[in-house]
Amino acid sequence: MLAANPCPCARSRGARSADCECPSLVRRRYLARLSGPLLDRIDIQVALTAPSRAELRADAGHAESSTLVADRVAQARQRAEARLAGTPWRVNAQVPGPVLRRRWPLPPRVTNLAERAFERGLLTARGLDRVLRMAWTFADLAGQATPGPAQLGAALDLRLPGWAA
Incomplete structure (x- = not known):
């Protein structure tokens, strides 16, 4: 941090x-x-x-309880661990970028925005890998099998604040 x-x-x-x-x-x-x-x-x-x-x-009345958030995180970690079973990794952040792209490829309709940011020089290869890992984490938190455009967009927003496609 x-x-x-x-x-x-x-x-x-x-x-x-x-x-x-x-x-x-x-x-x-x-x-x-x-x-x-x-x-x-x-x-x-x-x-x-x-x-x-x-x-x-x-904002005080709208915040989620720590218990609720901890439960959602525990479930997301279980989903990631199940997907990564049989590999040396347990969480998305540990998966090397080339392995992530090769073993769990996402369709172009999902990665389009991130690839455009990469082509424009707004993301490095390392940055693109980090966006993909965050998108997988968002999918795990949402209980989805794979990231969609919304998860990838959210990851891009956190990596490139204020970026517009």
Whole structure:
């Protein structure tokens, strides 16, 4: 897991950066310290803004219980383990990309968006593999046998925030 502030003062709150006085050049230099090869090894890349008190209160009644989430994760891990039976891997994150693409290929209608992002240079080969692994995890969480376009799209959104096909 990795987390980074958007600026050196750590007072920026994304859209609500009223407390931050860092010039944009300082922010860019600060974030540039996170190298491309390092970021390429991070599966999920999401920019978060600090929630307001009203947002925290409004969300409190809609959150799932930890028990419910833990049960869903346990079931997803069982699905992955069953699919990976007879291999040296137990979870999607451990499967090498070439093996994932060869042994469990997805149809072009599912991978189309990710392949376009790869062709446009928005994803590296390693990044494409990470998107595929996340899509398999989303399918396992949803109780699906294989990822569909929705799971692959969700994985792409987490890998390339703000990307539009």
